[in-house]
Amino acid sequence: DIQMTQSPSSLSASVGDRVTITCRASHSIRDHLNWYQWKLGAGPKLLIHAAYNLQSGVPSRFSGSGSGTDFTLSISSLQPEDFATYYCQQSYTTPYTFGQGTKLEIK
Amino acid sequence: QVQLQESGPGLVKPSETLSLTCIVSGDSISRYHWSWIRQAAGKGLEWIGRIYTSGTAHYNPSLSSRVSMSVDTSKNQVSLKLTSVTAADTAVYYCARYYDSVASNWFDPWGQGALVTVSS
Numbered sequence: 001d002i003q004m005t006q007s008p009s010s011l012s013a014s015v016g017d018r019v020t021i022t023c024r025a026s027h028s029i030r031d032h033l034n035w036y037q038w039k040l041g042a043g044p045k046l047l048i049h050a051a052y053n054l055q056s057g058v059p060s061r062f063s064g065s066g067s068g069t070d071f072t073l074s075i076s077s078l079q080p081e082d083f084a085t086y087y088c089q090q091s092y093t094t095p096y097t098f099g100q101g102t103k104l105e106i107k
Numbered sequence: 108q109v110q111l112q113e114s115g116p117g118l119v120k121p122s123e124t125l126s127l128t129c130i131v132s133g134d135s136i137s138r139y140h141w142s143w144i145r146q147a148a149g150k151g152l153e154w155i156g157r158i159y160t161s162g163t164a165h166y167n168p169s170l171s172s173r174v175s176m177s178v179d180t181s182k183n184q185v186s187l188k189l190t191s192v193t194a195a196d197t198a199v200y201y202c203a204r205y206y207d208s209v210a211s212n213w214f215d216p217w218g219q220g221a222l223v224t225v226s227s
Contacts, residue, residue, distance in 0.1 A: 031211070032211050032212075034211075034213045036214075041219065042219050042220075043111075043201050043203070043216070043217025043218050043219050043220055044152070044201070044214075044217050045215075045216075045217070046213055046215035046216070049211060049213040049215075050210055050211040050213075055215065087151075087152060089152070089213075089214075091212045091213060094157075094165060094167070095154050095167040095168060095169070096154040097154065098152040098153075098154070099151070101151060101152075
């Protein structure tokens with residue numbers, strides 16, 4: 001299985017900050033990388049698919065980049081509703097696997 | 108807009124079969140593919156499997172001997188069965204639409220999840 005490693009596991013930031021979350025795959029997955037946002041009591045929400053494609057309806061302050069084994073999710077100016085847990089997921093090969101999550105908390 | 112809602116028993120005894128249903132509203136289930144994903148407390152998300160509109164299913168090898176998925180187009184529902192459960196199967200179970208394009212694939216949207224506890 002392809003292992004997905006996110007860093008950091010948790011992050012404290014303030015409204016208006018720019019933050020970056022990193023995801024590393026144990027093998028090259030080309031650009032087959034998705035990002036999700038998760039809040040308690042709800043299912044994960046797709047933010048970015050295929051490494052850098054913003055899902056319809058997702059604010060443009062979210063962006064993704066990377067290919068091969070190293071990827072990033074950036075939020076340009078944090079809003080109160082952005083404090084959540086973020087997961088990366090490789091869609092290159094089954095079994096699909098997820099990172100362990102990055103919890104973004106208010107400083 | 109497609110909406111998904113998982114339903115089923117919240118408590119299952121060890122060695123018995125976990126059965127969940129995903130009720131799909133807002134569109135015909137036969138137009139899309141579907142997946143199940145779970146998350147145990149304090150652990151990451153684990154992909155369980157996917158089922159295509161054709162009925163063909165693929166499962167995570169870690170669960171493949173115990174899992175099955177099916178689609179009921181008359182009820183617009185997707186079902187998950189996991190046999191011989193243990194405490195390790197205690198988790199929140201999510202259903203999600205599996206979008207499979209030429210270039211890539213992803214899960215969107217997801218249901219809100221159903222907590223299943225395995226305990227006697």
